Every structure is written in structure tokens, then in C-alpha cells.
Amino acid sequence: MLYLDLTLQGLIQGSMYALIAVGLTLVYGLLRILHVAHAGLFTLGAYIAVTVTNAAGSLLLAALVAVPLVGLAGMAIYRLLYEPILHRPPFVALIASIGLFICMEEGFRLVFGPYGNSFDLSPVEGSVQLGALSLQTVEAATIVAAFGLLGALAVFAGRTRIGVAWRATVTDPEMAQSFGIDTVKVRYLNFFIGSALAAVAGVLVALLNNFVEPTMGSVPSYKMLAIIVLGGLGNVKGTLVASLALGVMESFGTIYAGHIMDRDAIAFLFLVAVLMVRPQGLFGKA
Template identity: 60%
Template sequence: MSLFLNLASQGLINGAVYALIAIGLAMVFGLLRILHIAHAGLFALGGYLGLVVTNATGSFALGLAVSMAVVAACGVLMYRLCYEPILEQPPYVPLIASVGMFLAIEELLRLVFGDHGLSYHVPPLAGAIDLGGMRIKYAEIAVVVMACVLLGGLALFATRTRIGMAWRATVSEPRMAASCGVSLRQVRHLNFAIGSAFAAAAGVMVGVLNNLVEPSMGAVPSYKALAIIVLGGLGNMGGTLVAALLLGLVEAFGATYLSNYLDRDSIAFAAMLCVLLVRPEGLFSGTKGSTGLLARKLQLKGAAKWVLTKRPS
């Protein structure tokens, strides 16, 4: 029983990290239909920024906040400079650009910090507690709490605020949202800022869990995140969250019981292939929201007061 609980807790912890990474990918794909491979580079950048600021100031909270803010700004800048000029090009053009940005970030981190990984001078959130025979690190608890807070905050933002409803409407039907007065450009900026901040938070927490950050740290988690958004249904946020938790659990149990057959990092792709053979659209098909209802709720007349709406000409 204790083995089962340990594996289940480890699976949920891994799933929480995967969810933070995958939600950002799902947000970009849902809005722009772009596979944002450069997300892996932002994940690694976030891990480095969190470590550097924490080591310099001794404050983990400050390191996390600075990392999320800076990487969010980098995500918006990446969209403005690299994606926006090529949105009308064939899909493979943004994909190639995204791969190039990922490689550029990875090499930049190598130039600045070197090939070898860095560690925290004093590991934050050190220590652990015993719960019913399970030893859980404070850092692992923090990962789950942070994921719940960030994802819960995103859900409230998307469903309870005017700007959030504008974002949902744009993801669902961009043309109709634009006709109601929503500024697509501002929504895209917001999309990249939130998704990039989530990637940074995940990078910081992975760095804390492993007490190590390195230039290539974003590759494997982001490849798994790609498998997750396929499993959850491309563009489906709820499906992405469920798929992330399921993959975390499958990995934890699979690494124990299937270690003779599959490497831990290959389990995600094996699961993706198995699901796609049965359900090509993923476990939860990508959904189109009721944009007409959202548009009616927005009531965008006089919308110059709102950040994500066009100013009347």
C-alpha cells in the first residue's frame, strides 16, 4: 500500500509540473495553431533566472517572481519579433522559426552560464515531512500548491473576468471576437505572457526539485508536454490538464512496473501512440466554445475601457 501511495504522490507531482508546461503550449496552439517548440527554451530560461536571483538575494519568492515576469516579457517579445511577421505563412514556417528560437536560447544559456549545470547555494524549500509512511519533500508540496494556485487563477480569470472572456472568445472564434471589438493582437500578447510565465514557474520548480539547472533542461519536459496536448485534444485546456495528471501517474507506475520494457522518458510517447490508434482526436477532442454566448456576455459597446478591446476609430 505504501508503494502505491508513494507512486501516486510522485505521479501527481510530475503531473503538476507537466500541466504548467503543457498549458502554455496548449494556449499558443489553441489561439495561433502553432507548435511553440521555443517554449522549451523559455522553461530553461525561467529555471536559470530563478536560480540566479535566489542565489544573489537569498529570496526564493523573489527569484520565482522575477523569473515569471521576465520570461513573460520575453514570450511577448518573441511573439512580436518572430511569430507576428510570419503568421500568414504556411504552418511549417512558424514551426521552423520556433525550433530555431529554442536552439538559440539553449546556446545563449550555454554561452552565458557554461555547459555544466548550476545548483542553488542553499537549496530552497529543503526538508521533508512524513505522511502515513510517505516522505514528501517541501519542494514537492510547493510544486503541487503552485500548480493549483496558478491553474485555478487562470480558470477564474478565463471565466469570471471580462478580459478572460474576451480571451476565450478569441481562442474559440477569432473573427467573430474581432467583429465584436476584441483586439486580437492584445489577446495574443496576453496569451504568450501567461503561457511563458507558467513555463518559467515550471522551470524554477524543476530546478528546485533537482537542485540543478542546465541549458538542455527544457527539452524532455517540453517534448512530453507536446505529447500531453495531443493526448488531451489539441487546443483543449481541460483535456490538457487531465492528460498531464494522467501522464504523471502512468510514468510513475510505468517506471516501476515496465522498466524492463520502456524507458521512463519513452512512456509519454508510447501512451500517445496507443491513444491515437484508438482516438485520433485525443482523449478529449479540441472544442469550440460558444462564441456567440461569450460575445453577448462581453457586450463590447464602448469597449475602449478594456485592455483587450479596440479603441473606437
């Protein structure tokens, strides 16, 4: 029973990771940029959700505001920060991104205060029974949202013309361009979708914890890097598997290895160990 419960908690955490990490791995696949500031967008989504819900009293409205707004913010980051430095060596964008992320966190601290905010009224309550397992409604919603959205993304990328253009651009930007695909539009789309997914994760985490704080993105931001490396940078399916695997491993690790290292170190131990054996990641191509 304990095992089942731990696995389930791991899957909840893992699907959260997946929602954030997919945007990151998409950006890497397209531009070879490690987009650390992505987790800042996740925090932004969470803050917008709490602020709008408290002001307007509607969680639905808050989500409908947060998700597209954060998507647009992601596009702005691409346009203003990454596009002008695309031709530089990769570490330039990485360091710039870390700088932006720190600025975003400090910005949240200045605007919303250092102590964090909560919903005035907890908007979602109750629980769902799954056989012998009991889940909070929010936890169930997290799993459903992650699988639903990522499934929709897979259909979108596989079945629509825009999706095909997107995949073509990831595979070979120059060839895609010579076939008449507007690769710049693809990049904007990429940032919009990735950031919007991070915002969804932000809204869900805000609901799960009923708490948002300026630094809530710190741990995810760096852990997401570990995940996308494990998944083979740019590999969406690998990223999903790595997210879920890490979620489950952490929930077991905290119980069985918690006295040696804390939860967040487990991810990096796994990461370093895997990279030493397979430098291209678990699911990367050699």
C-alpha cells in the first residue's frame, strides 16, 4: 500500500515536472538554448492565478488570463533576449537566461512581497476515490491535465500542418525554410506553447500547495535541466519518461535515502551518474 501511495505521489510530482520540462526541451530542440528562465514563467503563471482569483473570485478566469499571458511573455523573452544572441556560443544564452531568471525572482519578491501569497478561499476542495487510493481533487486534476495537454500536443505536432512545419524546423531549420516554412513564426509558436504549459503547471502547483512564493521556481528550474538532459535534450518522449521516472524515484528516495541527502540532491545524483555512463542522456542519440 505504501509502495502504491509513493508511486502515485511520484507520478503527480512527475506529471508536474513533465508540464514544465516539455517547454524547456522544445526550446532546446529548436534553438540549442538552455532556457533557465522558463521556471520564472512557471512562477509568473502561479502568481497571476492567485492574484486574479483573489481579485475576481474566479479560478477559471484566472487560468484563462494566466496561460495566454505567460505564453506571450515567453515570446517576448525570445524576441528581446535570445534572438539577438543566437549566433553567440551557447553559454552566452545560458548565462543570460540565468541572469534573467534571477531578475524575475527578485522582481516577484519586490512586487508581491517576500513571504508568499495564498488564495483567500481555497478554490478547489474535496477528494477522489480510486479503489483504495484517495486523491485530492487537485492532485487528480494535475495528472489529468498533464496527460491531456501533452497528448493534445502530440496530436497537434503529429497531425496538423502547423505541427508538421514545427517538427520539420526542429529536424532541419534550413531545409524547412527552403520548403517555405516560416521558421521565425515556428519559434514564436514554440515559445508560446512551451511557456503556456509552464503556466498551467504554475496554476496547478499554486492550487496544490495553496501557496506561491518568489523562489518557487528555483528548484524546478535546475531540476528541469537535469530532466531534459536525462530525456536526451530535445527529445519530448524521453523528457516525459524522465519526468515521471524522476518523480517516482524522488518519492521513494526521500523515504529510503532521506538521511543521506535531501530530495533535490537525488535528482542530481541520478543525473551525474547517468551522464558519466551515457553522456548523451538516457534517451539521447549518440
